[in-house]
Amino acid sequence: MPDSGPRIHAVVNQKGGVAKTTTAVNLATALAATGRRSLLVDLDPQGNASTGLGVGPGLRRLGAWDLMLAGARLADVAVGTAIAGFDLVPSSERMFGAELELAGAASRETRLQEALRGAGRRYDYVLLDCPPSLGLLTVNALTAAGRVLVPLQTEFLALEGLVLLKQTVDAVRAALNPGLSYAGILLTMSDRRNRLSVEVEADVRGHPQFGRLVYDTVIPRNVRVSEAPSHGKPVIVYDMRASGSQAYIRFAGEFLRREEGAA
Numbered sequence: 474m475p476d477s478g479p480r481i482h483a484v485v486n487q488k489g490g491v492a493k494t495t496t497a498v499n500l501a502t503a504l505a506a507t508g509r510r511s512l513l514v515d516l517d518p519q520g521n522a523s524t525g526l527g528v529g530p531g532l533r534r535l536g537a538w539d540l541m542l543a544g545a546r547l548a549d550v551a552v553g554t555a556i557a558g559f560d561l562v563p564s565s566e567r568m569f570g571a572e573l574e575l576a577g578a579a580s581r582e583t584r585l586q587e588a589l590r591g592a593g594r595r596y597d598y599v600l601l602d603c604p605p606s607l608g609l610l611t612v613n614a615l616t617a618a619g620r621v622l623v624p625l626q627t628e629f630l631a632l633e634g635l636v637l638l639k640q641t642v643d644a645v646r647a648a649l650n651p652g653l654s655y656a657g658i659l660l661t662m663s664d665r666r667n668r669l670s671v672e673v674e675a676d677v678r679g680h681p682q683f684g685r686l687v688y689d690t691v692i693p694r695n696v697r698v699s700e701a702p703s704h705g706k707p708v709i710v711y712d713m714r715a716s717g718s719q720a721y722i723r724f725a726g727e728f729l730r731r732e733e734g735a736a
């Protein structure tokens with residue numbers, strides 16, 4: 474790794490259901506498969522990343538809530554997954570109260586940043602799976618992260634959502650985290666037989682500000698991707714040959730070239 478310390482990426486989009494969790498889970502898996510120690514922090518009270526990795530509600534003892542609101546140490550809340558080199562900080566029921574609890578807490582925007590100090594001793598990459606909002610959990614992620622990874626579904630109003638997200642990223646950069654930059658925008662759940670999907674892709678790629686951020690790899694809509702979480706596995710483990718898996722594997726390669734340069 475050229476830099477010391479982990480590379481922390483916030484996987485963010487305030488729109489629900491655009492494949493934030495799917496992207497975080499599969500990218501972390503692919504990174505681990507290349508020998509990079511990866512950690513996924515499930516910041517979403519829904520706990521989809523935790524469930525999708527086989528850590529259901531009954532198995533979540535300590536997690537992101539304890540890390541941010543009870544002073545727990547990272548080493549005490551991270552659990553292994555079925556994938557070697559890939560650890561998880563689960564979500565938990567208590568996360569449903571976290572937005573409100575953080576609102577009344579001291580240093581409410583920097584809790585996660587503090588908690589992840591020293592993560593570089595154990596991890597090469599940390600992915601922060603955000604809830605579908607721009608509330609304090611997401612602000613904590615943007616403050617702790619070096620880079621923002623934006624999954625974007627190719628649908629109506631996709632660009633409007635990006636403009637709103639950019640305002641939040643700009644505000645966090647100005648007030649809390651001057652080094653924050655974009656990793657990129659990943660087009661997800663694309664259906665190139667659908668004219669709208671094709672048009673939105675062209676609009677985003679042609680956009681003066683966002684176009685250069687868009688990864689070449691596009692994730693297609695693929696039913697195997699939606700089946701995988703109920704088996705407690707990332708799709709690239711559940712069915713590596715599926716079109717969605719192959720796309721996520723290509724994406725991980727492109728992601729690494731952008732993060733680490735040609736290797």
Ligand SMILES: Nc1ncnc2c1ncn2[C@@H]1O[C@H](COP(=O)(O)OP(=O)(O)OP(=O)(O)O)[C@@H](O)[C@H]1O
Binds near residue numbers: 488495603696699
């Ligand atoms: N490429 C794909 N093809 C088909 N289904 C997909 C694909 N990517 C994600 N899905 C499915 O779409 C749903 C939403 O995906 P996911 O949970 O990753 O989105 P999210 O942005 O994390 O949602 P939320 O905002 O609720 O956290 C899930 O059921 C997931 O399995």
Ligand SMILES: [Mg+2]
Binds near residue numbers: 493495521604
């Ligand atoms: Mg999610």
